[in-house]
Amino acid sequence: MAEQSFEAYRVSENAENNFDSAIIKRSINELTPSDVLIKVNYSSLNYKDALSASGNKGVTRKYPHTPGIDAAGVVVLSKSKNFEAGDEVIVTGYDLGMNTDGGFGQYISVPSDWVVPLPENLGLRESMMLGTAGLTAGLSVKKLIDAGLTPESGDILVTGATGGVGVLAIALLLKLGFSVTASTGKTSEIPFLEALGAQVIDRVELSEASSKALLREKWGGAIDVVGGETLVNILKQIKYGGSVAACGLVESPSIALTVLPFILRGVNLLGIDSVEIPLATKRSVWNKFSADWKIDNLEDLVTEISMAELSDKLKLLLAGKARGRYVLSMSS
Ligand SMILES: NC(=O)c1ccc[n+]([C@@H]2O[C@H](COP(=O)([O-])OP(=O)(O)OC[C@H]3O[C@@H](n4cnc5c(N)ncnc54)[C@H](OP(=O)(O)O)[C@@H]3O)[C@@H](O)[C@H]2O)c1
Structure with a gap:
């Protein structure tokens, strides 16, 4: 497992202090080890990702870096008794995608107290259609x-x-x-x-x-x-x-x-802060979105994109020109 390679959208600072991005192959053992290793099925785009991807050091101090403050996927390995391989989960905020490699990579490694179990009646893709936004x-x-x-x-x-x-x-x-x-x-x-x-x-x-x-x-x-x-x-x-x-x-x-x-x-x-609020508060909002807050016309508000389309869409977001939500599919 530790040798397995995966794709990630990587942002680097060049010699002229400009920021370049590329989709590269990484190895799982390059991720900072933590409690839960998650295979990411979907991520989504938020304004903060556009800042991180453009080299905003108020968001991300060190490059190279993989942005993506949102991720939804399946637990692969867990050192926490709260999760086991195969669990479907959501991670948003805390340090994900800021100075911890984020959801624009096919794997993330995060502390268990950042992880919310996917509520019943909410899909992984649906959770990222909502995401931090x-x-x-x-x-x-x-x-x-x-x-x-x-x-x-x-x-x-x-x-x-x-x-x-x-x-x-x-x-x-x-x-x-x-x-x-x-x-x-x-x-x-x-x-x-x-x-x-x-x-x-x-x-x-x-x-x-x-x-x-x-x-x-x-x-x-x-x-x-x-x-x-x-x-x-x-x-x-x-x-x-x-x-x-x-x-x-x-x-x-x-x-x-x-x-x-x-x-x-x-x-x-x-x-309003969605990043550092207690996990229980995040969980209660996700549960509401799976029940009485379920948004029926979500599909009308969302565009699905692949990693190859990330750079263009992040630029749109930064310019305030995007419309609605962008969900990033890791398989397309
Ligand atoms: N507090 C939190 O936890 C939290 C969580 C998520 C996001 N945020 C913040 O919320 C804001 C929006 O995030 P988002 O992900 O929704 O971003 P977004 O998708 O880029 O949407 C921002 C929208 O604001 C409008 N806008 C852009 N530039 C503007 C300007 N100069 N003056 C007035 N309106 C402008 C545009 O909509 P129109 O063209 O329709 O006016 C734009 O589509 C960001 O500042 C983000 O950091 C905070």
């Missing part, structure tokens, strides 16, 4: 509901609507009976978002700075992947007592605002 959308929806959001609260705004987190947040909210407004920069994708069942606004409406500390109340709640001026404007527009789940920074990690939305309207700013 789905987990993040699910955590956001759960936190909003826990903070009191109901379909009667009013329209829920979702930013970065055509992105991975965005489309899954829209699909889940609609399934749960919420009315959703999708904010997008892609005019060409308005029919796609409308067909899902969302109303659509141009993201420019949210990105222009306003000198006012509060704006007209519009949204019962929001899921924001954009940050920056967009998040500031959203907080100024949330209805009394409403909440915003902040999970991304594609525009900017910085926000500059007054405390007035919080102290005059009781608005809640909820932080």
Whole structure:
């Protein structure tokens, strides 16, 4: 087994400090040994993978490296009593794909406390159609509901609507009976978002700075992947007592605002982290996606790709031009 070779998408830093990628053969004994060796059947693409693959040292310190913060596959070897060969499992987040070789390789070796058993009634491919983006959308929806959001609260705004987190947040909210407004920069994708069942606004409406500390109340709640001026404007527009789940920074990690939305309207700013949350929390979200949160039209939101297509799709993601989710099949 230790001699077995496999394919991996490998990113390297060259002498000019640029980053190159190639699909190479690796040996299983080149992986850092850990508790569970997993044969990866599917991975998926997330914004963080695009950062890692482009040499962002805030995500990945050392190269050569195999990105891929998501993986779903079958246990091959286990030193943990919690898993045995043949178990179907999901791994997302923690250090996978950051400084631990990730799901863009056909094998991963990870600590057992990163591993979630695949729930019954959820397929390996389906789990990666959701991936970290789905987990993040699910955590956001759960936190909003826990903070009191109901379909009667009013329209829920979702930013970065055509992105991975965005489309899954829209699909889940609609399934749960919420009315959703999708904010997008892609005019060409308005029919796609409308067909899902969302109303659509141009993201420019949210990105222009306003000198006012509060704006007209519009949204019962929001899921924001954009940050920056967009998040500031959203907080100024949330209805009394409403909440915003902040999970991304594609525009900017910085926000500059007054405390007035919080102290005059009781608005809640909820932080979402899908990476370091306890395994039990991840497991409970995966279980929900296999049951009452099962998304029926998932296939419409996903494009399946092979390793040979990774570089092009990661560039699209980095440029904010991708639509929906990309699931990476290791067999195609
Ligand atoms: N907190 C967590 O645990 C967690 C987990 C997953 C992801 N994230 C973060 O969430 C964000 C989205 O991730 P993702 O995987 O969904 O990425 P993605 O698939 O690339 O989607 C991002 C979307 O944001 C919009 N966008 C891009 N650039 C923008 C800009 N300058 N201003 C406003 N909107 C812009 C685009 O949608 P439109 O064209 O439709 O506007 C784009 O498709 C990232 O910042 C990522 O790091 C956080």
